[in-house]
Amino acid sequence: MVVVRLQGGLGNQLFQYALGRRIALTNEMPLKLDLSKLTRNRLRTYKLSHFKIEAEIATPDDIMKAKGGAGITGYFIRRLDRFKPHYRRFWVKENYFHFDPNILTISGTVFLEGYWQSEPYFKSIEKKLREELALRSKPSALSEQIAQTMQNTTSVSLHVRRGDYAANPTTYYLCPLKYYLAAIAKIKRCVEDPHFFVFSDDPVWTRENLTIDAPATFVTHNRADRDYEDLWLISQCQHHIIANSTFSWWGAWLCSRPEKKVISPKQWSWQPKYNNKERIPEGWETL
Numbered sequence: 001m002v003v004v005r006l007q008g009g010l011g012n013q014l015f016q017y018a019l020g021r022r023i024a025l026t027n028e029m030p031l032k033l034d035l036s037k038l039t040r041n042r043l044r045t046y047k048l049s050h051f052k053i054e055a056e057i058a059t060p061d062d063i064m065k066a067k068g069g070a071g072i073t074g075y076f077i078r079r080l081d082r083f084k085p086h087y088r089r090f091w092v093k094e095n096y097f098h099f100d101p102n103i104l105t106i107s108g109t110v111f112l113e114g115y116w117q118s119e120p121y122f123k124s125i126e127k128k129l130r131e132e133l134a135l136r137s138k139p140s141a142l143s144e145q146i147a148q149t150m151q152n153t154t155s156v157s158l159h160v161r162r163g164d165y166a167a168n169p170t171t172y173y174l175c176p177l178k179y180y181l182a183a184i185a186k187i188k189r190c191v192e193d194p195h196f197f198v199f200s201d202d203p204v205w206t207r208e209n210l211t212i213d214a215p216a217t218f219v220t221h222n223r224a225d226r227d228y229e230d231l232w233l234i235s236q237c238q239h240h241i242i243a244n245s246t247f248s249w250w251g252a253w254l255c256s257r258p259e260k261k262v263i264s265p266k267q268w269s270w271q272p273k274y275n276n277k278e279r280i281p282e283g284w285e286t287l
Helices: 010-027 060-066 071-081 101-105 123-132 141-151 163-167 177-190 203-209 224-236 246-253
Strands: 002-005 031-034 091-093 110-113 154-160 194-200 216-218 239-241 262-264
Touching: 002 010, 002 060, 010 031, 010 101, 010 110, 010 123, 010 224, 010 246, 031 060, 060 110, 141 154, 141 194, 141 224, 154 177, 154 224, 154 246, 177 194, 177 239, 177 262, 194 203, 194 224, 203 216, 224 246, 239 246, 246 262
Parallel strands: 002 031, 002 110, 091 110, 154 194, 154 239, 194 216, 239 262
Antiparallel strands: none
């Protein structure tokens, strides 16, 4: 059994699911999701139920078993676990934020806790993962209408992440306006007649400050509780300008067009340890 603790928003939950699914498939074990951290966080909710994932919700008993068991036996197992390499323990925590190949050698029952934001963790199951991360239910009529426009134009998604980043600029790195303007200029040099589809958690600021000298549609009809539908819409675009956000990362990744152009910020955080190079898939450009 593989149990993955989910934490953070939709993009983070997708990374956590992807690694858990890879390990579960490799070892032919069931995957279960620990939602306990989400239930204690009023700002984050469970999002993966909107996708065709193959996992069950872990019970408290499942979680305890994955961590080594209950009672005095489980206590001593966890004490002894501390002398093993981190990837050989029952409870495997992410030691650092770049790709750790040792994690892919895990076998047997395990409890995984971390963010796991590197494509190499799940690249080998890419085809399977794309199938499972399709929407479980039909998008709204307006979303389908926008998706049709995306398919009939040279569509480019553009995601502006502000929200908590703008509220805490010394804690979170906020992509400057010049990044978006440079990315737009880059796309216009590479793509003929682009039509930009803009997604943002701060649409008012984005409309007022982002100058796009090309056709542009601001997608604002989905509320935060329907962000999975915005993610689907991003994936319908032909090319992508993402923010330093796991949300738009997944929107671009789920786009299945081999010829897609994806532009990502080179810097994701003020802290160098978070700017791991494995975060950016091969073929994506950084600015």
